Amino acid sequence: MPTATFAGTPVDTNDEGFFTDPDQWTEAMAPELARAADIDELTDRHWQVIRFMRKEYAEKGTGPTVRLLGKASGVSVKELYQLFPKAPAKTAARIAGIPKPRGCI
């Protein structure tokens, strides 16, 4: 299992860069994780999504898909693609330190 270091702390990740143990994540790691995903600065809107990802994962054991994020996070689908270009749910999951969301819709 690969190990990466964020905010000076070693964490376990899988081959795709997702945390395998979300408890190892701290908010201090997020900016560094974001830069690795080509996001220079995390705004309040980014944080709203990241916190929603954490909350959903804690409650349901899986991260939300783009569809659910668009419906329930308070950030629209359009804005999600602006905040987290390319693959919003995957990128936000990486930054939020949770496994890759699984869901077809």
Next chain:
Amino acid sequence: MADSIEKVSIIVSKGSLEGIYPALIMANGARAEGIDVNLFFTFFGLDAIHKERNEHIKLATVGNPGLHLATMAGGLPGVSTAMTHYMNHKMEKLDIPSIPEFVEMIADTGAGMYACKASVDLFGLEKNDFIDQVQDIITVGEFYEMAAGGQIIFT
């Protein structure tokens, strides 16, 4: 990642519920993975982007052996409507969006939406008949230009 898919162009040629949903799910799933997507609606697939018709897409209850319903029964008045209603209800429970909502969402993810010129002419339609998310009416040649370098999925 040399073997990753960067772009897909999905052709939607059918106007039934079971013809349209798979294409939309493939398109939405591709965008979720960060894959570029263009949707090309042709023939009866145009109903998926037709302002008035895309709210009334029906499940095919005749000529659809997968339903395990006798062909005679499938053709009775109201059966298609009832089965469509049942299917929509089941999908709603799984939080699968309705077709109009799904198409709009996929456009919001940045996917391109195009209508096929030959079909538009054939059915006597015009740009105005389609939802605003449709960017253009294009020829098959233009579609191939747009699809160049990516994968093409025909549904």
